Amino acid sequence: MSLSCKHGETTLYSFDFDAPGWAGLKASNASEKNLRMNCCDEHVTLKTSKLGTQFFAHKCRGECTSAAETAEHLFVKACIAKAIKGTEWEVSTEQRGQAPDGSVWVADVMASRAAHRIAFEMQWSAQSQDETARRQEQYRSSGVRGLWLFRHPSAVQVSKDIPSLHVEVQLDPPSAWVSIPRETPYGSKKMDYQWGPRIELGRFVRGCLARKFIWAPGIDQVVPLDIFTGEEGCWRCKKPTSIITGFEFRVDLLVPGARPVWLKMENFDNPLGRTVLGEALGRVDLISLGIGQVKERFSRTRGHAYLSNGCVHCDALQGAFFEHDVYGEDAATLTVECKMDSELFDGACRDTPFRWVFDERFESCTVGLSYESSELNIHKE
Secondary structure, three states, rough: EEEEEOOOEEEEEEOOOOHHHHHHHHHHHHHHHHOOOOOOOOOOEEOOOOOOEEEEEEEOOOOOOOOOOOHHHHHHHHHHHHHHHOOEEEEEEEEEEOOOOEEEEEEEEEEEEEEEEEEEEOOOOOOOHHHHHHHHHHHOOOOOEEEEEOOHHHHHOOOOOOOOEEEEEEOOOOEEEEEEEEEOOOOOOOOEEEEOOOEEEEHHHHHHHOOOEEEOOOOEEEEEEEEEEEEOOOOOOOOEEEEEEEEEHHHHHHOOOOOOOOOOOOHOOOOHHHHHHHHHHHHOOOOHHHHHHOEEEOOOOOEEEEEEOOOOOOOOOOHHHHHHHHOOOEEEEEEEEEEEEEHHHHOOOOOOOEEEEOOOOOOOOOOOOOOOOOOOOOOOO
């Protein structure tokens, strides 16, 4: 089963034919028998799947070892190929290649432009992460960027090196959609992701080729930082004071479709974090807003100093536990510009900016890859 076949020295693609053209090709091949499979040079028969996908199949199976594909797999491949066809990129299907170690790979759909190549892999059957990594390394060593679409959500990884998504096929009417994982619930050991909104597959593919599929937007850049505050009574002077309860990097303002990144005060409690936050807060007059100074203070309870809130009146340390007391009553009260330094996000962070994002502005009225801070960057220098 294939979307391509040979006619002499020419490669024919099934998605290039409309219904009358497909019927004419079928009739011509029935009389002339001049079409051959790319995989084994056997005679071809032309078929249409239950989802309406036109494809080439072996007239007689013979000894060919190429695997059969489901109607859903073929449909997704055809959707990808048609989307690429409408861009400046060239498309080929069932594209064979060889890695430097001699191993052979076959890309479901290949998008090519000049020296740049992206392999779109549709994985309908189950596949281990080790096998995915092995196949991705074949592509990488061959100078090809690989992007994976998995039917099984558990196979999807949040990885810069192995971009992957969940794909679904809707039967009536036939259509294909992808979903990008947004986050893994804190403490979960499984790939139990929360998913972003579904994106029509063709739109997603065109967005990838237009560099709208982005890794970690805003990382190591200056990003608007919303500061959340709440009011409480100071334990020492008993006067009302506002304390900072959390921070939110508004990467969604840079790339619609991204999710804001949440940090707590403790995430800035390191040499870099104190510097970055100090520079950001230094641009506003916290005292005039009723917010105490943020600095290191010694805590008798903890037995050491830590970055903390203070009373706006007497500067007494307002312990971190007070932040929980105003939970639900706090709100974003001011915004500053702050560098979203990659070193702020370590294993102690409940949230992370390190995820793939699709820019929702792309073809937003209808209905990309950079490996820098950014897009699936298919244009390596």
